[in-house]
Amino acid sequence: xxxxxxxxxxxxxxxxxxxxxxxxxxxxxxxxxxxxxxxxxxxxxxxxxxxxxxxxxxxxxxxxxxxxxxxxxxxxxxxxxxxxxxxxxxxxxxxxxxxxxxxxxxxxxxxxxxxxxxxxxxxxxxxxxxxxxxxxxxxxxxxxxxxxxxxxxxxxxxxxxxxxxxxxxxxxxxxxxxxxxxxxxxxxxxxxxxxxxxxxx
Amino acid sequence: xxxxxxxxxxxxxxxxxxxxxxxxxxxxxxxxxxxxxxxxxxxxxxxxxxxxxxxxxxxxxxxxxxxxxxxxxxxxxxxxxxxxxxxxxxxxxxxxxxxxxxxxxxxxxxxxxxxxxxxxxxxxxxxxxxxxxxxxxxxxxxxxxxxxxxxxxxxxxxxxxxxxxxxxxxxxxxxxxxxxxxxxxxxxxxxxxxxxxxxxx
Amino acid sequence: xxxxxxxxxxxxxxxxxxxxxxxxxxxxxxxxxxxxxxxxxxxxxxxxxxxxxxxxxxxxxxxxxxxxxxxxxxxxxxxxxxxxxxxxxxxxxxxxxxxxxxxxxxxxxxxxxxxxxxxxxxxxxxxxxxxxxxxxxxxxxxxxxxxxxxxxxxxxxxxxxxxxxxxxxxxxxxxxxxxxxxxxxxxxxxxxxxxxxxxxxxxxxxxxxxxxxxxxxxxxx
Amino acid sequence: xxxxxxxxxxxxxxxxxxxxxxxxxxxxxxxxxxxxxxxxxxxxxxxxxxxxxxxxxxxxxxxxxxxxxxxxxxxxxxxxxxxxxxxxxxxxxxxxxxxxxxxxxxxxxxxxxxxxxxxxxxxxxxxxxxxxxxxxxxxxxxxxxxxxxxxxxxxxxxxxxxxxxxxxxxxxxxxxxxxxxxxxxxxxxxxxxxxxxxxxxxxxxxxxxxxxxxxxxxxxx
Numbered sequence: 001x002x003x004x005x006x007x008x009x010x011x012x013x014x015x016x017x018x019x020x021x022x023x024x025x026x027x028x029x030x031x032x033x034x035x036x037x038x039x040x041x042x043x044x045x046x047x048x049x050x051x052x053x054x055x056x057x058x059x060x061x062x063x064x065x066x067x068x069x070x071x072x073x074x075x076x077x078x079x080x081x082x083x084x085x086x087x088x089x090x091x092x093x094x095x096x097x098x099x100x101x102x103x104x105x106x107x108x109x110x111x112x113x114x115x116x117x118x119x120x121x122x123x124x125x126x127x128x129x130x131x132x133x134x135x136x137x138x139x140x141x142x143x144x145x146x147x148x149x150x151x152x153x154x155x156x157x158x159x160x161x162x163x164x165x166x167x168x169x170x171x172x173x174x175x176x177x178x179x180x181x182x183x184x185x186x187x188x189x190x191x192x193x194x195x196x197x198x199x200x201x
Numbered sequence: 202x203x204x205x206x207x208x209x210x211x212x213x214x215x216x217x218x219x220x221x222x223x224x225x226x227x228x229x230x231x232x233x234x235x236x237x238x239x240x241x242x243x244x245x246x247x248x249x250x251x252x253x254x255x256x257x258x259x260x261x262x263x264x265x266x267x268x269x270x271x272x273x274x275x276x277x278x279x280x281x282x283x284x285x286x287x288x289x290x291x292x293x294x295x296x297x298x299x300x301x302x303x304x305x306x307x308x309x310x311x312x313x314x315x316x317x318x319x320x321x322x323x324x325x326x327x328x329x330x331x332x333x334x335x336x337x338x339x340x341x342x343x344x345x346x347x348x349x350x351x352x353x354x355x356x357x358x359x360x361x362x363x364x365x366x367x368x369x370x371x372x373x374x375x376x377x378x379x380x381x382x383x384x385x386x387x388x389x390x391x392x393x394x395x396x397x398x399x400x401x402x
Numbered sequence: 403x404x405x406x407x408x409x410x411x412x413x414x415x416x417x418x419x420x421x422x423x424x425x426x427x428x429x430x431x432x433x434x435x436x437x438x439x440x441x442x443x444x445x446x447x448x449x450x451x452x453x454x455x456x457x458x459x460x461x462x463x464x465x466x467x468x469x470x471x472x473x474x475x476x477x478x479x480x481x482x483x484x485x486x487x488x489x490x491x492x493x494x495x496x497x498x499x500x501x502x503x504x505x506x507x508x509x510x511x512x513x514x515x516x517x518x519x520x521x522x523x524x525x526x527x528x529x530x531x532x533x534x535x536x537x538x539x540x541x542x543x544x545x546x547x548x549x550x551x552x553x554x555x556x557x558x559x560x561x562x563x564x565x566x567x568x569x570x571x572x573x574x575x576x577x578x579x580x581x582x583x584x585x586x587x588x589x590x591x592x593x594x595x596x597x598x599x600x601x602x603x604x605x606x607x608x609x610x611x612x613x614x615x616x617x618x619x620x621x622x623x
Numbered sequence: 624x625x626x627x628x629x630x631x632x633x634x635x636x637x638x639x640x641x642x643x644x645x646x647x648x649x650x651x652x653x654x655x656x657x658x659x660x661x662x663x664x665x666x667x668x669x670x671x672x673x674x675x676x677x678x679x680x681x682x683x684x685x686x687x688x689x690x691x692x693x694x695x696x697x698x699x700x701x702x703x704x705x706x707x708x709x710x711x712x713x714x715x716x717x718x719x720x721x722x723x724x725x726x727x728x729x730x731x732x733x734x735x736x737x738x739x740x741x742x743x744x745x746x747x748x749x750x751x752x753x754x755x756x757x758x759x760x761x762x763x764x765x766x767x768x769x770x771x772x773x774x775x776x777x778x779x780x781x782x783x784x785x786x787x788x789x790x791x792x793x794x795x796x797x798x799x800x801x802x803x804x805x806x807x808x809x810x811x812x813x814x815x816x817x818x819x820x821x822x823x824x825x826x827x828x829x830x831x832x833x834x835x836x837x838x839x840x841x842x843x844x
Binding site: 011012014015016017018019020021022023024025026027028029031032033034035036037039040041080081082083084085086101103104105106114115117118119121122123124125126127128129130131132133134136139140146147148149150151152153154155156157158159 | 631648699709718730747
């Protein structure tokens, strides 16, 4: 009753069989599958987003362009394509903390963050991020003062959100590259802040 | 993850073990369990409700009392107690069709209908009775004209609902007992009408 | 709580399936789980609201993939464990590891049980605050996404209906389920136009009646 | 649809659990299921809205007890079966029982695939009707309990928010998922006070922003 897809063989065998069928029909090329996997497993990831953040922290004009038209500003650094076609960047300030979720599926800005971690796709995060964002942030170790405004962005359409975290204190002398190394994926989803140099987990 | 009650032995063994533990502690008496089962499996059932309906069809004063104060009127026939403490009777007419559900659990008027059937307790009925009552009625074989008003009663509190169906045509000469024999449980939940004599399924 | 039990208005749960014969019980263990739940309820160690919450307060997959009497059993096991009456390990071993808790009376014999059943449990109470609404009043169901027990289904929260009748003062499940007292309030039957709840998917002729407590409601704006 | 996928605001689903290392894939089959879904998507035999609906449109227990890539696989299998591209029996046998359907082009080679990925899929469209709302407008999310695909979560339906910005004209998922055309409409970011959505359980300072199409909204009363 629960499984509407009927009695299916174990999942690994099912995927293997499906690939075989699709290859035999000439609909997929195994080399293309390898390329897709390699792209998202090893090439595209949160280092891209970190570079966008570091650039915004060091270049006020870029920051302005990023907040005005994120898709174009991110494309300047070469990050474009699938699941990043329509980007929006939301900026954290001392008064406002932003946090991103997709309650209906697991939409995520692939070109800048890669594929989402399991928790982002999980039912607990999807259910609670909108209902109890402060409770979720607390589980991530972030306790926000009551007066800070928490804005949760539910990615229900084709817009994809990237949080521009606050630049930590004590980073005045750092290069753009050194700054990028401080920026975590969690901070760009909005479930963490960027810590000062040396304080990274 | 899904089963918060942990790794449990097969359910029949678990129930047996629990009964044994409670008997050893002197908290339950097996003879009392037998009585409870016998009461609801063989003694209390929809024939009670059918007698209430037949009385209302044949005795206008009783009908009035039943619609004014169902708990007392039903008690006149000897049906009282658990899950029937606060009864309401809703009357079907050519213009209004009533139907009962409990979306949050499976509340049901035990003294007049006995224990509910599986479908009444099922997720499909509980989800759809309020959203698509006409679709549900159609699955029960009842197609209502568009202009009939369907009233769905969601038993969210301690009130328990009994539908007083319309008396079918062609039953003028029948005794109260013969009328009671026509009344089905489904008609008193409101997912069916009472058919004329000889037309019962 | 906004839980898996709050099913009104959900899609995807399949057709309503009739069953030949429709026996009240399908397995011997269902009979015993049913009777054990009733018999243990007679002790008054919990109330009906706590017992509903013990059944509903679980992962939606656990809730929706458990049969009805399985939920009764799981609820009973939890109530017994939480109150220190039966430890899960005792069920595992199949024997009591200790006597019944102090202050609990011995098992009810069949005659006492029959009398309790016949008496039922009156949930009406005097002493509720005066009703804030009257039949005919337009009311808005307040949103209260609390993790505890409540009997306001999600589908009617934030919606406007009309008070159909005042049932009188009743024990409030929201507090009673959590040992916070009966806090009686007036309970009303509130009529919602089906289109208010479901939009144009519903018939303009139809209505849903929901029993809602005074504190669940505010005057419609 | 009001389905098991519409999780915003549900209780009882447990804590958010961190995972050491957080690999994007945990099993080889996840890699292949991911890549097969992307590669078959390149053929254009369905769109992204149809593919989301193929994943979500199932019993809540099936949805909630399937892992993420399991849902991708189930969605892909359904899309292939519904369109007559792969029969479930072929997967059972592990071999194609016939050639690819007429009109479908051969597999995309790695270079073509890389170009498609880099291009992405622009969902913005000219030709939407003029926007009915402007930033600052107070809007009510219409209730539409339709069994098909929609992107208005249940938690914001029937609630009043404020238009924060107009994203421009976008393909409408509600029609596009069902082969009823792109029917572009303006899509807005709508800000809801958290208390409007959850009552006093929420902080008075917080807000939730939801992207909603023009037709999902009406002027707030």
